Amino acid sequence: MNNRFIMVLLSTFLSVLTLNSAQAKSDNFSTQQLTDVEQIKQQALTSDLAWDLVESLTTEVGPRMPGTPGDKAGVAWAVAKFNAMGFDKVWTEPATFPKWIRYSESAAVISPSPQKLHITALGNSISTPKEGIQAEVIEFQTLDELESAPESAAKGKIVFINYQMNRDRDGNGYGPAVQARSRGAVVAAQKGAVGYVMRSVSTAHHRFAHTGGSHYKEGVTKIVSSAISNADADQLHRLVALGEPVTININVQAQSMGEGTSYNVIGEFTGSEFPQEHVLIGGHLDSWDLGTGALDDGAGVAITMAAAKLAHSKGKTKRSIRVVLFAAEEFGLWGAKAYVKANEKNLKHIVAAAESDFGADKIWAIESNVDASALPVVRDIAKAMASLNVEHIGKNTARGGPDLIPFRPFNIPAFRLAQDGTDYFNYHHTADDTLDKIDPEKLRQNVATYAVFAYMAANAKTRILGK
Amino acid sequence: MNNRFIMVLLSTFLSVLTLNSAQAKSDNFSTQQLTDVEQIKQQALTSDLAWDLVESLTTEVGPRMPGTPGDKAGVAWAVAKFNAMGFDKVWTEPATFPKWIRYSESAAVISPSPQKLHITALGNSISTPKEGIQAEVIEFQTLDELESAPESAAKGKIVFINYQMNRDRDGNGYGPAVQARSRGAVVAAQKGAVGYVMRSVSTAHHRFAHTGGSHYKEGVTKIVSSAISNADADQLHRLVALGEPVTININVQAQSMGEGTSYNVIGEFTGSEFPQEHVLIGGHLDSWDLGTGALDDGAGVAITMAAAKLAHSKGKTKRSIRVVLFAAEEFGLWGAKAYVKANEKNLKHIVAAAESDFGADKIWAIESNVDASALPVVRDIAKAMASLNVEHIGKNTARGGPDLIPFRPFNIPAFRLAQDGTDYFNYHHTADDTLDKIDPEKLRQNVATYAVFAYMAANAKTRILGK
Known part of the structure; x- marks a missing residue:
């Protein structure tokens, strides 16, 4: 025993x-x-x-x-x-949804110091052109700050929101942080941005980007919607803080594919x-x-x-x-x-x-x-x-x-x-x-x-x- | 104060x-x-x-x-x-070395359950063909086990060494583990393998592959030399343990580029x-x-x-x-x-x-x-x-x-x-x-x-x- x-x-x-x-x-x-x-x-x-x-x-x-x-x-x-x-009893019931597929994703700082960024496309993101989208970064600390910015504040730029979520047993940091994931690309586009990247909704100290759902709004130009890891967000923040223009390239290849079908699977005693x-x-x-x-x-x-x-x-x-x-x-x-x-x-x-x-x-x-x-x-x-x-x-x-x-x-x-x-x-x-x-x-x-x-x-x- | x-x-x-x-x-x-x-x-x-x-x-x-x-x-x-x-005093002194460049790397389980593997090419690795190298996996627990295997044991297969390094304050796990990194691809090729992948020399619980130097030996066919993260090594091990053939694809694009030059930089008071x-x-x-x-x-x-x-x-x-x-x-x-x-x-x-x-x-x-x-x-x-x-x-x-x-x-x-x-x-x-x-x-x-x-x-x- x-x-x-x-x-x-x-x-x-x-x-x-x-x-x-x-x-x-x-x-x-x-x-x-x-x-x-x-x-x-x-x-x-x-x-x-x-x-x-x-x-x-x-x-x-x-x-x-x-x-x-x-x-x-x-x-x-x-x-x-x-x-x-x-x-x-075991049975399935169908459920339909807007299907979306990720093919590839990558990003890099082009100048001042060329280096890769660990990025992921947010769910529902459009693709960039094949060579990616390349532009100067403009940083905001919160979605609110972006929303308060003047209309043309981000014109021709890639908006970067650097909001750090709170860590808690009950996950209370998720709700506030997820706003920038869900709506960030829309607000950025409204301010004239050509691309959107955010600090991941994450409490990690590791270099993984966190994906998650995001949405577009009818009548607002769709721009690429993406997130970088905490370590990369820190790096991008430091580079922007040096005071010289920071140019990055984001390359996302993804596709919305109409309606998909899957199944709830149910088992009962x-x-x-x-x-x-x-x-x-x-x-x-x-x-x-x-x-x-x-x-x-x-x-x-x-x-x-x-x-x-x-x-x-x-x-x-x-x-x-x-x-x-x-x-x-x-x-x-x-x-x-x-x-x-x-x-x-x-x-x-x-x-x-x-x-x-x-x-x-x-x-x-x-x-x-x-x-x-x-x-x-x-x-x-x-x-x-x-x-x-x-x-x-x-x-x-x-x-x-x-x-x-x-x-x-x-x-x-x-x-x-x-x-x-x-x-x-x-x-x-x-x-x-x-x-x-x-x-x-x-x-x-x-x-x-x-x-x-x-x-x-x-x-x-x-x-x-x-x- | x-x-x-x-x-x-x-x-x-x-x-x-x-x-x-x-x-x-x-x-x-x-x-x-x-x-x-x-x-x-x-x-x-x-x-x-x-x-x-x-x-x-x-x-x-x-x-x-x-x-x-x-x-x-x-x-x-x-x-x-x-x-x-x-x-x-501040001065530089030149140093030459065999230059090697990494372009891209990816891997995936093809069957039985298609999924990505987080892989990295080991330094000095050759490229695979553009579509990657695809073959059944044969697993060994140590480099010794591979060395003791019969001559044709790995014929046409991709050798996977699953050795887990020891964690210690003084880093004593590194020396034993690094053998499989340095020489694994040579021994695998000697046993007829068409590719080589190892569990990273790593104590991490995260899904990063660890690169590092590796070598080929004159007269032994060069095969791709790579490492997967601990999490991916666990996964591959579990898949192999299911008892059915496990096929993976490794795609590494890299290049040896002759002699490069860099500089020791020296400062003296x-x-x-x-x-x-x-x-x-x-x-x-x-x-x-x-x-x-x-x-x-x-x-x-x-x-x-x-x-x-x-x-x-x-x-x-x-x-x-x-x-x-x-x-x-x-x-x-x-x-x-x-x-x-x-x-x-x-x-x-x-x-x-x-x-x-x-x-x-x-x-x-x-x-x-x-x-x-x-x-x-x-x-x-x-x-x-x-x-x-x-x-x-x-x-x-x-x-x-x-x-x-x-x-x-x-x-x-x-x-x-x-x-x-x-x-x-x-x-x-x-x-x-x-x-x-x-x-x-x-x-x-x-x-x-x-x-x-x-x-x-x-x-x-x-x-x-x-x-």
């Missing part, structure tokens, strides 16, 4: 003790159910299932940009895995008493093309597939547990929008929903967004997660993950199982988003938390209602 | 106390000299000089691969800086009593082309230039202090070889030599390689470094930096000012070797240590002799 096994036994024993004293009085769960929860949790903490899934997805499929052969292979992979794992009612967990199956989509969002896919399987390991749950692997999230939540449209009449049967799409670091908190009648159940769920070092945030204003945004008008009972995102934006949307960035121990803690969540929400005496 | 200033004052005061009690009895240095040493040390610990130098070199010049315009700009930069800093005798410190001015050569070896250049200036700040030293910025180190110590040849008759006048070429982390030890008569002076020097947390390694078998290798037959008094290399091979020879990897505080500690070294070796009562 090895040490790890002894620890697990001991931990199970202590959990059961805790359970008997603290939880046996629950009005929402039977003693047997609470014992099941503890056993599922311990099983998850020693299971390699999620690791095996994300290893398989990122290795055997690799990058999965919507509309590419990798995306198609990802859909086939998910269908096969759901079936192999014994899900009761059917409930025994209320099969229509279901817990909805999941992640998104697509990824950007630069890395292998391990943290974003292979981890979420693996965590929720594994958690559903474990939650079902004590036999059928009262309500169904449905895992939805959304399509084309990175291009604008296209799978989620299609899902909501196709399933509009059934959204009322969702008893709890949570998406895992914030990497693979530990879950540190659970927050709900439910009807007051459901708060006792939520408290019991949170209590069962306490031994996983998951806090209960009582505000009851959770929004769920990105793919749950299109669900909001329907007031579903949404949950946030909050991962620690301190390091997430070191890797997000870069070539460096690869399997080695996932810590197997932390992944197991995620699976345990989601398994507890799925099992309890599916088995609660009374169903959880939305607000 | 800010806190830092108070700390410096306090530190100076404590140093002088230490000095009075511990060092005033030295037979090798006067009390005034020991006071000077303390003041130089404190001055170095608050000086931005080295930072300004390495910032300027990596920004205004950038990459400096031998024979490129960046290399030429680096030489001009060094001459100008030495002059601006008031060195008494002339000694007052024994101007021929000199301390020799320095780094190498060239870098690989992928990054901006901040850690390798912009830091060494900056540390030793700044240290010489500070060591000279109390007036002329008894012996000269010479800073040699070697050319074309990365291609095979060509600058150092040329220096030794051109200065052979004067090598006996070197009273102490040390090269800084191991990044910019703190110096944790000093070790000498000197005649026994000089050990008391070495102990005094080490004593003066103790407050910088520099230990004295008493073995007296130091070998100096890479550029001091060609000096070895001449038994010069060599020193190792040992930097902490734990993280050095995270960045070494990658695109990620950029200014942001240098910590200004640690850089100052290096400058202080080198300044103490240069001042004391130049001013010791009796000169230090080699073995």
Whole structure:
């Protein structure tokens, strides 16, 4: 018997003790159910299932940009895995999106000191001419500063926005920083610019450029939309600060290709008493093309597939547990929008929903967004997660993950199982988003938390209602 | 008065106390000299000089691969800086080397799961055909394993060596790992391979491939010689382990261009009593082309230039202090070889030599390689470094930096000012070797240590002799 096994036994024993004293009085769960929860949790903490899934997805499929052969292979992979794992129902639902392909990208300082820049095209960017676009750089510290500049401020120049995002556990730096990614090229063009490059939306100290969605606006000239790594942004800033004109060349070859189609892949363990009612967990199956989509969002896919399987390991749950692997999230939540449209009449049967799409670091908190009648159940769920070092945030204003945004008008009972995102934006949307960035121990803690969540929400005496 | 200033004052005061009690009895240095040493040390610990130098070199010049315009700009930069800093003599000495240029490099898994690999050509590699070289991968764990394989083991295949280097403060993992870089393509070709790719000589968790020198052997077919990042090596290993044939394409466009010429750049503060005798410190001015050569070896250049200036700040030293910025180190110590040849008759006048070429982390030890008569002076020097947390390694078998290798037959008094290399091979020879990897505080500690070294070796009562 090895040490790890002894620890697990001991931990199970202590959990059961805790359970008997603290939880046996629950009005929402039977003693047997609470014992099941503890056993599922311990099983998850020693299971390699999620690791095996994300290893398989990122290795055997690799990058999965919507509309590419990798995306198609990802859909086939998910269908096969759901079936192999014994899900009761497995099906796909189509989702369309504006397809965009990256061919190549490069950039360089031309003068004063010739050197390469590590750049990536932002999603949806147009191509430059074959020889690239070459112009003097004009630097702004924020999108606001660019917006406040006079009309012709950037005439004939390449606008460079040098905004550095904030690092935080909850990822609060992302929202403010992403404005320059989404709209920067439009505002730059309005000021007369011929090209747009920004400091990546990134907390990294490494020389990877971060891609991500960007948009054009009708009536505004389309100019190339791109991002350079933090190290390159520092370099460009220093060169501009020398006071002499700095000329760079940006070469992006990319193409918008009309409408593409991909598929949400859905696996369900059917409930025994209320099969229509279901817990909805999941992640998104697509990824950007630069890395292998391990943290974003292979981890979420693996965590929720594994958690559903474990939650079902004590036999059928009262309500169904449905895992939805959304399509084309990175291009604008296209799978989620299609899902909501196709399933509009059934959204009322969702008893709890949570998406895992914030990497693979530990879950540190659970927050709900439910009807007051459901708060006792939520408290019991949170209590069962306490031994996983998951806090209960009582505000009851959770929004769920990105793919749950299109669900909001329907007031579903949404949950946030909050991962620690301190390091997430070191890797997000870069070539460096690869399997080695996932810590197997932390992944197991995620699976345990989601398994507890799925099992309890599916088995609660009374169903959880939305607000 | 800010806190830092108070700390410096306090530190100076404590140093002088230490000095009075511990060092005033030295037979090798006067009390005034020991006071000077303390003041130089404190001055170095608050000086931005080295930072300004390495910032300027990596920004205004950038990459400096031998024979490129960046290399030429680096030489001009060094001459100008030495002059601006008031060195008494500034001159260049030519060095020739086999010139090699990288144009482009890419690689991809073709089957079973198409995806890009992050690759770099090793220095001196031939080009592949324009469409790349495409073949099945055969994996070996070590160069030894490849050498032991039957003659036709790799026939028509691309050899992949997956050896993972060891991480250590003293960089002891580099020597064993670098064999596969230097000779791997030769051994692979001898086994019938059509291409060669190795796991980078790297301790990184990031997706950068590490370049470095490699060699061909007369009579053995030249095949492409390349390295992939650790993350890509893991991926390729997993794919091979699936048991089905794995086909990859490697595309390298590079060119050997005959003999190139660059220049060692030398600056000297002339000694007052024994101007021929000199301390020799320095780094190498060239870098690989992928990054901006901040850690390798912009830091060494900056540390030793700044240290010489500070060591000279109390007036002329008894012996000269010479800073040699070697050319074309990365291609095979060509600058150092040329220096030794051109200065052979004067090598006996070197009273102490040390090269800084191991990044910019703190110096944790000093070790000498000197005649026994000089050990008391070495102990005094080490004593003066103790407050910088520099230990004295008493073995007296130091070998100096890479550029001091060609000096070895001449038994010069060599020193190792040992930097902490734990993280050095995270960045070494990658695109990620950029200014942001240098910590200004640690850089100052290096400058202080080198300044103490240069001042004391130049001013010791009796000169230090080699073995």
